[in-house]
Amino acid sequence: MASTKNGESDNSDTGNTGVDLDLILVQEIGQFGRYQLITLALASLPAIFGGFTGEYIFTAARVPTRCRIPQCDPDVPHPEFRPEWVLNAIPGIGVDDFDDCTRYADRSYQTPGNETCPVSWFSSTIISCEDHVYENTYSVVYDFRLACDEWRRSLIGTIRTVGTLVVLPITGYISDRWGRRVALSINAFNTGWIGLVRSFVNTYEWFLALQVLEACLGAGGFSSCYILVTELVGPKYRVIAGATLSTMFAVGQVLLGLIAWGVPSWRPLTQILYAPQLIVVSYFWILSESVRWLMSKGRYEESEAILLKVAKTNKREISEKSLKLLRAVEEIGNQTTTVNEPWLPALVFRSRVMLLRCAVSPILWITMTLVYYGMAINSVNLSGNQYLNYVFVSAIEIPGYWTAILLLDRIGRKPVLICAYWMCAVCQFSFGFMPEGMDTLSLVVYLIGKYSISVVVTSLYVYTAELFPTKYRHSLFAFSSMVGRLGSITAPITPALAQEVWNPLPSVLFGSFALLSGLLLFTTPETLGTKLPDSMEEAEHITSRRIRT
Structure with a gap:
């Protein structure tokens, strides 16, 4: 939603009904009070569990x-x-x-x-x-006799990532149809029981099948939490709330490395990681549903009850005027007629500017997911303790997320992204061709590279949303994200490329994509200080929509 100079919203999201949920949060019940803090704290647990999704890095690790x-x-x-x-x-x-x-x-x-x-x-x-x-006998490589079968071993990670591609539309449909809490609970339940069943299988085929089934039916828990939290807090704190959940995801990865270090055998490790995730099913009764989702479904009595609960917990009051305006949304919504609009792909192809933008954005996402997941997966193959290496590579994400938060509103979106991509590229090329025997320096360069791509992760989420118009923002954002999954699908096979083709190949691949992405950003506009575009025309001339101060 765009904001005017004096901070008042334009009400475009509510159909000019005279009610704005963001204004209610800002002026009456609080943007980030005790209620939102409790919700964020509860949502942190599923976010931490989300960090466990990389367990295949250890359960399917290469065994000498x-x-x-x-x-x-x-x-x-x-x-x-x-x-x-x-x-x-x-x-x-x-x-x-x-x-x-x-x-x-x-x-x-x-x-x-x-x-x-x-x-x-x-x-x-x-x-x-x-x-x-x-x-050793710690990995499925021993149980399923995958020695020297690097491609079948790598397929475990790739097939799981393909499953995460499938889960996005499934979770989105469940979330939009039955609510955020339902989507979160279903994903947590499926992740927990399928992960536990997988820990008892005795064949490679069943392990692979359950790996992809779990991803297809249960890997959407983090996105459900993310939406639930960001829809509840005020506009001033949405980026911070999102960065906090991303931080919790990184904490989950750190815990994964430490737990795997303490319990290296894949069967008990899987059970320890997945059994607690069944607890999240109880969130269906603990957490409140998203007010925005309830309003979109015309369930205004429930919306009012939750808003009153938020106000009471935050020790604030919601005015009767706001409650009446909320009730008026349903009446106005019922009177709204549906207008046939052009097909979205047709609109994109009519505009050279938007077509270029829709071509560049997915490449930025492919690079981000390829490098982010590829570096996590390859970290266990660094010299030294594989568990500590993974912990260090995961922990370095946290300062990367908050660096993006500090810089995006100060120096702009494009400078942050270009510098982060190119810093990552330099680190990748340096690491790939570093002489043997420089283990400490190699680890430092590797960590700087992961820090850089973590800056990209947070920045790219913000930047992509600002490039597209309100009417089609979700669809075009989802398009970039979905195509970007090609990077995360490719990432698990990069250790095989190093083993079977050329040792520096993964680093060269990561660096080349990062270098290309930095160059492509010169073809897109800067969005710092601009109003969010509502139409295709406004998106084409986004730089002329700067907010005057």
Whole structure:
């Protein structure tokens, strides 16, 4: 909703009925009082659980393997992973490492001797493993025998991300049809029970099927919380409330890394992460429904009851005049006639400006999701403790979110986004080609890159909403977000690209997209200090709609 110079809203969202929920929040019951604070605190728990959605990074983590050498390894389920003779039978890599997937072929005749598995038993011919020894049994890679099958392992993360693409329209429909609380409760219930069932499966196919089913039916909990909270607070605090929930998501990722460190085995880890999520089902009875949603459905008695409850909790009062105006919305809404409007794609293709904008915005989103999720997934492959690396890479998001909040209204949307994208690109290229042996510096560069893309995350949500007109903002924003999921779908296979194709390839890919996105931003307008456009024409000339001060 646009605001005028003196802070009064233009009432365009209410059909000129003379009532504005934002004004009621600002002038009467409070934009962010005790009631909103309690709601935000309750919503923080599902947001934290949302951070657990990356559990496949640990439950399907790569496990170091080597070939089983029948004549050398004892006939036990878990022989020693690094015996003294290993480099006699398996090709070495670097100083003291060895190949995961190949071995030296046996000689036709093996001379008996006192030495265990001597080099004379093997030829120089390299062959693939027939069986494997695993360094640990923590991951599904061991249970489902996925050693050296990097693409099937990576498919677990990719298929889950495809499920999150499906859940967006499903959750949106449930939320708009039956309410935010219903959407949140259904998502929490599905996530909890499907995650628990998955912890007991014994085949790769069932694990994969339940992974995508959980994402399709339960991955919309965070978005439900986000909408519920932002629809309840006043305009001054919406960005801060959203950043707080994003921070809680990052806290959830940090907790995920710490819990996985303490409970590394994938079955009990999955149970610990998913069982508590069933608690959120109780929010259907604890949380109040969104007033805005209730009003949109003509349920004004419930809207009034909640507004009175908010006012009482915040120790404020709502005027009788406002309540009467709220009731008048239904009458005016019933008298409104529906006007046939042109098809949205046709409107976009008629305007070169909007067509360009609708082409650029999805690329910005693809870059954001590709780099954000790709860096989280690849963090466990950094040198050092994989759990701490993931914790550090997750925690660095928090200052990134709040840096965006501090800078967006001071220096503008485009400068923040361009600098963040390009800083990320520099870090990606530097990390990809950094010499070996510089582990500490590599981690620092990696963290700066994740900080930069976290600045992009918050900034891009704000900027995208401001580029499009009110009438079509939700549809065009959703289009950018949906196409942007191509990035998060691709991100899980980037470790396989590093393993099978070229080690620096993920970093080069991330850096190239970030560099391109920074350049593309020069084709879009600055929106700082402008009124939100209501029509296509206003969106085309957005820079001429600056608010005068």
